[in-house]
Amino acid sequence: MKKEGMCILGKVAKAGVGLSLAMAALPAAQATEAKISDNLVKIGVLTDMSGPYSDFSGAGAVTAAQMAVEDFQKANPDFKTPIELVSADHQNKIDVGMARANSWFDVDKVDVITELVTSNIALAVSKIAADKNRVALVSGAASLPLTNEQCNKNTVHWVYDTYSLSNGTAKYVLDSGKKNWYFITVNYTFGGAMMDAAGKVIEKNNGKIVGSSKHPLNSTDFSSYLLNAQQSNADVIALANGGQDTITAVKQAAEFGITQSKQSILPMVMFINDIHALGLDAAQGLMLTEGFYWDRDDKTRDWSERYYAKTNKMPSMGQAGVYSSVINYLDAIKQTGTDEADKVMAYLKSKEIDDGLFKGKIREDGKFAHDMLLLEVKKPGESKRPWDYYHIKGVISAEDANLPLSESKCHLVTKR
Template identity: 45%
Template sequence: MTRLAALSTLLLAATVLPAAAQVSDGKVKIGILNDQSGVYADFGGRWSFEAAKMAVEDFGGKVLDAPIEVVTADHQNKPDVASNIARQWYDTEQVDSIMELTTSSVALAVQGLSKEKKKVTITTGAATVELTGKQCSPYGFHWAYDTHALAVGTGGALVKQGGDTWFFLTADYAFGYSLEEQTSNFVKANGGQVLGSVRHPLSTTDYSSFLLQAQSSGAKVIGMANAGLDTANAVKQAAEFGIVQGGQRLAALLFTLAEVHGLGLEAAQGLSLTEGFYWDRDDESRAFSQKFFDRTQRMPNMIQAGTYSAVTQYLKAIQKAGTDETEAVSKALHEMPVEDVFARGGKVGANGRMIYDMYLMEVKTPAESTKPWDYYKVLATVPGSEAYIDPAKSGCPLVAAQ
């Protein structure tokens, strides 16, 4: 009778075993790794950390009855610094997943390390298509945008609207070259011409000689294949030269609401750009963005809203899988549709690329803006199927192996 009672007790314990037992270390820990002090500090920065915390709070603070923790660090745009932080997080601090990863070289380095460690990465802040191309990972996901989507949105769509001659102002490193090349391809594919380009050092402060070359080219569109403060400073100095007033159009190939706000409408007016999220799109996006504003005093851009989405989807995947084990969570992330305030009708391709619609925007004039943060008018919607590379053509060996 005693043995029977003992067996009954064991069976009962098994049936009431808490779901947290399916979670490693009894908690889910997410790391937000990005630039918080350099040229991209406003692009994602500590605001992405706030978005991640907001996602956890909205999820209820727990998944499978286990608490959720979010940590953050500044990678200083250095792949070696980022890799060291990621290794420490994985080896000694029980971090389960790393997200955001602004700067392509950083994202590639951390995704590569995470592949070795069998950890999930979800990149929202970096642009390179290599993350879901030749250097794809079974545990790597690319969420908010990439260079292909920016090139299609700003390059292809602007040509269709009459901007058929281009001159590029390009940051002199791999990201800038890639963005210029991909946008040039879409300009030409849509019947446009590239009249030339000039390259500038990263983080330069004087764009006068480069802008004068662009202005004298006579191109209808000056495409800025740079990002962050580089783009902001170039746009500011272009306003001083009266380039837009002279009839040429500025196209920022990677620019977001945060940088427009920093510049102000007087300098940024007329600028064309592509984003995957706009706070004033509809009632749902306005409600979410107001909540974000209440805690940060700013409206979210696509990086910050994308981080909110990525964290939420990761937690949903853990819930669906019934565990935080990497293989099971990655499988769930590939299978689940993405339907939230950030992405409508989104889906994850076999290469890890999340496919959803992008928007070609034009920055309003001060006279057109009727309220705070009322900065954009939507010129065109770019369907996700056009914005992103078909996974089968991405060069990802995981797709080829299927």
């Protein structure tokens, strides 16, 4: 297992050294802060640091969490309790992720784990957090069961899920008249959940799935899957994968001439980092749905430019979600005077969230319901500056972007 990292005021410290992002609390600290366990707020960023999801998550997610801590401390100088940030690579392995989560909660007294890209790891860690009465704030994973069949009172799904992506991109393409779909799907929890969610949208809109192929995570050769998709004569070849898998599949589809054919390549989940890696020549015209775009308005631009100064790239929606989740979590601790999970979660669910990056409300099932953006990748000649990649084709309201509570299978939802 790779060693975890510990971030102190923007610098990385050696694992096992007990440092924090703030000076130790003084004896005269506020009485309410005495309710914070161990007189320390400890945040863990558990993510893919080296695999197929590391570009839109990874070290950039740690930077986003660090920025949230720094911004919170700057805005709240009266909050004297130390805040410590630790990070680790789960290597996209369930056993590694679960071991790290258990160790953080039991030994290192971590209060909250955030990011959690890779759905099977997010689902496992979410359960551990609930069992140990700690908090999980999921930013990078997409699986709908996190707030549906496998929901719990200690988890918030912050940025996007398979339902929001399907009701954005898939519905738009179906409305354009493309009804026959072929899926190339990554063979783990996320891929199945994405295909299932999209399938419901396809069926509802008089379309059909005419075939599918499954591939292992982090594949390098999609030729056989693409050949099967071509031969199906489907209108749409949907990619129910993510990260490097999506990038590789799109590149190879271009080599096969599919992107110049009548068949449409449709990534069901894609990040701005993927577009950057592909380049506009290869990515132009792709449709996708995201929960955040750096160039949407003045507030997103201001924060993203600060992030760029630290990382030399613009943030993904997952990285923006880490910042949002951490700064709202810290605000909840300040407002309640405790890091006790039940009280923090009750506060988070009671308020309207508007932090400049996301605006919405956390529902009883743990889903942070906010608007999503329907995006089209620009042609090279339409891009005016670096990272100027998207036309915003529409805004999908929070109501339309999230599974209706009336259809929820979450045991926390009050049946009306």
